[in-house]
Amino acid sequence: MNPIQISNIIKQSCKEKNITIKSLLESCEINRNFMYDLKNNKIPSSDKLEAIANHLDCSVDYLLGRTDNPNINK
Numbered sequence: 839m840n841p842i843q844i845s846n847i848i849k850q851s852c853k854e855k856n857i858t859i860k861s862l863l864e865s866c867e868i869n870r871n872f873m874y875d876l877k878n879n880k881i882p883s884s885d886k887l888e889a890i891a892n893h894l895d896c897s898v899d900y901l902l903g904r905t906d907n908p909n910i911n912k
Contacts, residue, residue, distance in 0.1 A: 839881060839902055840903065841875075841876040841877070841878075841879050841880060841881060841882065842876065842877060842879065843903045844876055844882065844887075844901055844902060844903070845873055845876035845877055847900065847901050847903060848862070848873070848876075848890060848894070848901065849873075851894045851896060851901075851908070852894070855894060855895075857893075857894075859873055862890065862893055862894070865893055866886070866889040866890055866893050867889070868886050868889065868890070872886065884898070887901055887902070894908075895908070896908035896909070897909065897910055
């Protein structure tokens with residue numbers, strides 16, 4: 839698991855869905871420092887990844903970079 843890669847996937851998904859990172863984190867009730875922590879190689883909890891995946895309508899596997907298809911294992 840590469841936190842920087844996860845950060846980039848989240849940013850790209852938000853951009854594609856026209857969602858700001860701030861609104862994503864607020865909707866998921868995640869601290870606003872989450873993206874900063876990812877950039878500093880802090881491993882995110884599974885609960886946070888699940889909340890983000892649900893909000894972005896994709897799978898956790900997609901956020902982790904295990905698949906290029908956001909709908910696999912959803």
